[in-house]
Amino acid sequence: MRILQIIDSLEAGGAERMAVNYANGLVKQIDFSALVATRQEGILKNELAEKVSYLFLNKKSTFDLKSIFRLRSFVQKNKISIVHAHGTSFFLAFFLKLIYPTIKIIWHEHYGARVHQSRMDNLALLLSSFLFSSVFVVNHQLEAWVKKNLFLTKVYYIPNFATSEQVHENTTFLRGTDEKRIVCLANLKDPKNHISILIAFNEMKIGDLGWSLHLVGKDYNDNYSIVLKDFIRGNNLENSIFIYGSKNDVQHILAQASIGILASTAEGFPLTLLEYGLARLPVVCTNVGFCSEIIKDNNSGLLFDPSDNLQIQNQLLKMITDKQLRNCFALHLQKVVCDNYSKNKVIDVLLSHYAKIL
CATH class of the missing domain: 3.40.50.2000 (Glycogen Phosphorylase B;)
Structure with a gap:
């Protein structure tokens, strides 16, 4: 062939x-x-x-x-x-x-x-x-x-x-406190719905608990990006929410995180979830597209309706307050990814x- x-x-x-x-x-x-x-x-x-x-x-x-x-x-x-x-x-x-x-x-x-x-x-x-x-x-x-x-x-x-093979040097080092980092691996564009994550993070005062949020993905420096940056500045979140742009050393980045999140309003088959699984990250995830086939709610992660900010907050709260639950979800998701994808x-x-x- x-x-x-x-x-x-x-x-x-x-x-x-x-x-x-x-x-x-x-x-x-x-x-x-x-x-x-x-x-x-x-x-x-x-x-x-x-x-x-x-x-x-x-x-x-x-x-x-x-x-x-x-x-x-x-x-x-x-x-x-x-x-x-x-x-x-x-x-x-x-x-x-x-x-x-x-x-x-x-x-x-x-x-x-x-x-x-x-x-x-x-x-x-x-x-x-x-x-x-x-x-x-x-x-x-x-x-x-x-x-x-x-x-x-x-x-x-x-x-x-997804593959865990990495050919690039480890050059990206996340700010924030070890074991209290949430990462969102998604380009800054519709329909990735980053603003819902930012709103939940702000309303829950997660930063006051020592947690930080890390947005990794291409920044197009357009209106979508401006809205996110204005929200971060307007709510004094510069010391707990960070934007990195596109990065090659994805596995290295995920190894520094404690939770993976995805909040898209539409998805086909998000490769991000497979990368989270390979990195053995517990996941809080939108329920659209194929996401609910990969993430089984309360088994290999927690799902939410991306249009319901209260649901996002409740699922995030469950995840950040229970380390044993995080470890259990992470192991289950890793097995799902290795066995099926x-x-x-x-x-x-x-x-x-x-x-x-x-």
Whole structure:
């Protein structure tokens, strides 16, 4: 097999990280594994395995013909059989199929909020789907949406996986008191809902108990980010809530934390929860998307409705006041992740679906 992963950017996001994980995970399993970043490089470029063949297109617009033909040349030269397009890169894969019809196209949907959209919201996707050989999805809600709204029958659920392999130096050291750090690993953007975590932290006066909150993820320095920073300043929380931006040494960061939190109002399959599990962190988590399949309430973590701030506060209070409970949840979640979402298991599933498509 000769497989190419396509992703629009290599900034640290869930879909982006999975494209890199697949490219790396396939290197020793198939004849040729490659990755193309279409619009933007980023922090994840440094995580590509040495033997992954890489191309950056620097695509400037939707109809950038130069980029499309560069991609076709790369595919022809390397005799690629399947193009595995993640997220919004499906449109470039669609154009590639038009000018290079022998290629097989797989679209991989990671965006959980898609289930709240209609066909009319996705006309470009609907048109492109005529040329897809298959669609991979990260949860069963998305599987049902694709089967209802797109024109194809080969739709497969494939879980995400996380890896504890780290190739970067430990450079990020969290402020705050040991054993009293809460970490949120999520880019600063909708629908990650950081403000609900900040409101809960402030109203509960968690900082007065010695706890601190650490937001790790890309800061776009936009209105979303400004709201968070204004809230922190306005409530004098600068000594207990910290923003770090994108970081490579994620495992090192999580090793310094005591609780992981995620409050998104929409999710596909959050890789963050798997990373929390591998780091043996107890988790307080939103109940949207696939989250409740990974986190079983009062067993491998605590769940809440992200629109109910009182629920968030109650679950946080349970977690910070009971160390024995935290240890129990952390062990259960680690076992769930290792048993069900390991790299080897998911790559085996992926290879079986590639074989069907070929």
